[in-house]
Amino acid sequence: MxxxxxxxxxxxxxxxxxxxxxxxxxxxxxxxxxxxxxxxxxxxxxxxxxxxxxxxxxxxxxxxxxxxxxxxxxxxxxxxxMAVAGPTVVVRQITLPKMTDAALRKSARYEASKYISANIDDSAIAFD
Incomplete structure (x- = not known):
């Protein structure tokens, strides 16, 4: 498992x-x-x-x-x-260097802004 x-x-x-x-x-x-x-x-x-x-x-x-x-x-x-799918869902895989959790959250939002045309503040950004 x-x-x-x-x-x-x-x-x-x-x-x-x-x-x-x-x-x-x-x-x-x-x-x-x-x-x-x-x-x-x-x-x-x-x-x-x-x-x-x-x-x-x-x-x-x-x-x-x-x-x-x-x-x-x-x-x-x-x-x-549950998985989320649909025309309003954007999924991208990116690789980032090792960093603190706070820096990772900030970097993930910045990277997501490259793919999302809507206001990034209106988007749910998740990563693992």
Whole structure:
């Protein structure tokens, strides 16, 4: 099991979530020795008109759909993991020299500004 995945799990049970235009999907996953075990899984239709082309248009409808799906399937966890995709998401891999966390945050924002045409202050910047 990779160090990143091990740090995500520890002794926790996590929920993997996929919010799609057609379906909401969830899995409850537990770390098991050197691998992972799917404990429960569920899928249901996305509320009509709430997601289009990867963009959530009705946050309350999607949240309600997720809550209902998790409750019906008996899925629970101490955290959730999901990927973000869509036309407004920009993902770039960059390499930076070793530096302090504060310098890394500043450098990541500067590098991101090269790829994002919108105001960088309106963007969520993440790195690991």
């Amino acid at each position: 990779s160090a990143l995945l091990a740090s995500l799990f520890g002794k926790e049970t996590l929920i993997g979530l996929d919010i799609g235009s057609a379906n909401l999907k969830a899995v409850q996953v537990e770390a098991h020795r050197d691998s992972f075990r799917v404990v429960r899984a569920a899928q249901q239709k996305t509320p009509p008109g709430s997601v289009r082309d990867g963009v959530i248009l009705d946050r309350d409808a999607v949240a309600g759909g997720i809550r209902q799906m998790l409750k019906t399937a008996g899925i629970s966890g101490t955290g959730a993991v």
